[in-house]
Amino acid sequence: MKEVLPEALSDTSELPAYATPEDVVADLAPDYPIFCVRPHAIARAARVFLEKFPGDTLYAVKCNPMPHMLDSLYKAGIRHFDTASLSEIALVSQLFPESICYFMHPVKARDAIREAHQRYGVRHHVVDHADELKKISEVIPARKDVVILVRLAVHHQAVVYDLSTKFGTSVDAALSLLAEIDRLGFSAGLCFHVGSQCLDAEAYAVGMQSVRDVIERSTVPLECIDVGGGFPGRYLNHRVDDLASYIGAIVEATRGLDLPESSRLFCEPGRGLSEGGESLIAQVQLRKGSAIYLNDGIYGSMNEEQTGLRRPYRMVATRSFSEETTGFTVYGPTCDSVDVLPDPVALPADIREGDWIEFGGMGAYGAACRTAFNGFFPDTFVQVENEFVSDTQPED
Numbered sequence: 001m002k003e004v005l006p007e008a009l010s011d012t013s014e015l016p017a018y019a020t021p022e023d024v025v026a027d028l029a030p031d032y033p034i035f036c037v038r039p040h041a042i043a044r045a046a047r048v049f050l051e052k053f054p055g056d057t058l059y060a061v062k063c064n065p066m067p068h069m070l071d072s073l074y075k076a077g078i079r080h081f082d083t084a085s086l087s088e089i090a091l092v093s094q095l096f097p098e099s100i101c102y103f104m105h106p107v108k109a110r111d112a113i114r115e116a117h118q119r120y121g122v123r124h125h126v127v128d129h130a131d132e133l134k135k136i137s138e139v140i141p142a143r144k145d146v147v148i149l150v151r152l153a154v155h156h157q158a159v160v161y162d163l164s165t166k167f168g169t170s171v172d173a174a175l176s177l178l179a180e181i182d183r184l185g186f187s188a189g190l191c192f193h194v195g196s197q198c199l200d201a202e203a204y205a206v207g208m209q210s211v212r213d214v215i216e217r218s219t220v221p222l223e224c225i226d227v228g229g230g231f232p233g234r235y236l237n238h239r240v241d242d243l244a245s246y247i248g249a250i251v252e253a254t255r256g257l258d259l260p261e262s263s264r265l266f267c268e269p270g271r272g273l274s275e276g277g278e279s280l281i282a283q284v285q286l287r288k289g290s291a292i293y294l295n296d297g298i299y300g301s302m303n304e305e306q307t308g309l310r311r312p313y314r315m316v317a318t319r320s321f322s323e324e325t326t327g328f329t330v331y332g333p334t335c336d337s338v339d340v341l342p343d344p345v346a347l348p349a350d351i352r353e354g355d356w357i358e359f360g361g362m363g364a365y366g367a368a369c370r371t372a373f374n375g376f377f378p379d380t381f382v383q384v385e386n387e388f389v390s391d392t393q394p395e396d
């Protein structure tokens with residue numbers, strides 16, 4: 001068995017390259033999980049945003065901060081990055097000195113605000129509360145080249161994560177914040193996030209309606225409107241329209257907005273850019289009747305499965321499998337009993353120890369959310385050329 005060393009690779013071309021996951025398995029016979037990076041799929045998603053979104057596309061780094069993901073996106077033309085922490089800003093600035101970082105977290109430490117401004121030249125910050133605005137104004141100079149965006153709360157039932165339970169403000173409070181931003185001498189903007197894994201593009205129209213409500217009642221000029229992330233990935237239990245239709249819905253919702261000529265539109269996709277860019281090969285370590293134990297799970301790269309989200313999968317074709325399928329309970333490698341996929345997974349009835357399963361949709365919140373609990377930490381990355389094609393189709 002050959003090990004591929006888990007290193008912080010900064011360039012996709014440095015990843016060991018294979019044609020298919022089958023080749024990876026034939027070469028490495030891995031009993032550890034392996035991420036298969038597909039730079040062509042990342043570039044394809046980037047192209048959709050760069051060609052169709054009528055503004056700046058900011059990649060939400062939190063979704064997958066691995067250098068190879070950032071590198072693939074940068075090579076595809078992404079130059080703007082939504083960063084939530086000073087370490088994300090430092091990472092992006094170090095890798096791509098020409099890029100622009102936006103500090104889009106509504107709650108920031110004073111030192112982080114100062115460092116971001118002074119050391120990394122960050123000029124965009126988000127607030128959703130008067131005290132955060134006060135904090136920023138005490139730390140960095142109130143100048144017109146610094147843009148403070150006010151985050152509006154947007155609730156829509158068709159999202160997997162409603163981010164507005166934690167962040168975002170009402171239209172009335174946004175009006176006061178904008179007035180104060182202007183009075184202090186900063187430039188102003190508005191933003192919202194419809195929620196992650198948004199299953200209905202209509203949510204953006206709801207967010208945009210709040211933007212309109214603010215614009216109608218405010219005299220503060222707006223430098224930018226940021227429609228956030230939320231663009232969905234492709235999972236087995238979510239039938240969604242393609243990214244282009246989501247962008248189309250946003251374009252439609254922005255029609256007729258009364259904005260200054262110089263005003264820009266931003267979006268901040270994380271999942272929408274990265275989801276299809278990685279899969280994960282996991283191995284069956286033991287079968288007990290209709291239960292299997294894999295070498296990755298909830299504490300590793302399958303954290304999101306806890307929300308009920310089901311990633312597509314296929315058997316790695318190392319042998320011929322029975323056409324008959326059985327619903328298997330799928331456990332992860334740790335000693336914790338919550339380390340189990342919430343729903344049974346239909347797999348070949350003759351699956352056995354040593355077989356490999358490839359899970360798709362791992363580019364988003366996979367590697368980013370893994371832990372080293374129990375000493376299991378999936379950290380091996382290779383590059384593959386083929387397309388990921390699931391054995392199973394999305395359900396209606």
Ligand SMILES: Cc1ncc(COP(=O)(O)O)c(C=O)c1O
Pocket residue numbers: 060062063082104105163193195196197228229230231268269270271272
């Ligand atoms: C401020 C902000 N922008 C963008 C994103 C990315 O969201 P998504 O991955 O749903 O596109 C998030 C996710 O939490 C976020 O909090």
